[in-house]
Amino acid sequence: MDLKLKQCFIAVDDHDKALAFYVDVLGLEVRNDVGFEGMRWVTVGSPLQPDVEVVLEPPAASPDISPADKQAMAELLAKGVLRGVIFTTADCDALFERVRESGADVLQEPTDQAYGVRDCAFRDPAGNMLRFLERTDG
Numbered sequence: 362m363d364l365k366l367k368q369c370f371i372a373v374d375d376h377d378k379a380l381a382f383y384v385d386v387l388g389l390e391v392r393n394d395v396g397f398e399g400m401r402w403v404t405v406g407s408p409l410q411p412d413v414e415v416v417l418e419p420p421a422a423s424p425d426i427s428p429a430d431k432q433a434m435a436e437l438l439a440k441g442v443l444r445g446v447i448f449t450t451a452d453c454d455a456l457f458e459r460v461r462e463s464g465a466d467v468l469q470e471p472t473d474q475a476y477g478v479r480d481c482a483f484r485d486p487a488g489n490m491l492r493f494l495e496r497t498d499g
Contacts, residue, residue, distance in 0.1 A: 372420040378486040441488035453495035
């Protein structure tokens with residue numbers, strides 16, 4: 362099979378704050394910014410990976426979701442329990458300093474892991490956990 366990842370999704374409650382973080386701090390580029398039925402989806406991606414996109418979408422972005430489920434998703438997002446994504450970087454420490462200086466919530470300072478990576482973690486403006494890893498095992 363020739364499968365490749367195209368898109369992954371991250372729930373955000375404020376697209377403008379999310380864009381300031383993902384574009385201005387992380388250096389991703391905006392690929393699409395689409396409004397539909399009162400909702401907004403923005404896709405961003407690394408210039409180094411033109412075929413992979415992160416979709417920044419409202420929590421529970423389905424027109425068929427019940428109001429109670431939509432509220433539950435918003436509450437989970439506010440608590441920071443929804444997962445984000447893992448990025449790779451050539452320099453975990455430099456990336457950590459840049460993201461920390463932006464005021465992002467630090468979850469883990471750069472740490473050498475037994476499984477061959479040095480990684481750190483932050484919360485994005487919506488509370489999603491993002492990890493950044495640098496391979497150290499060659």
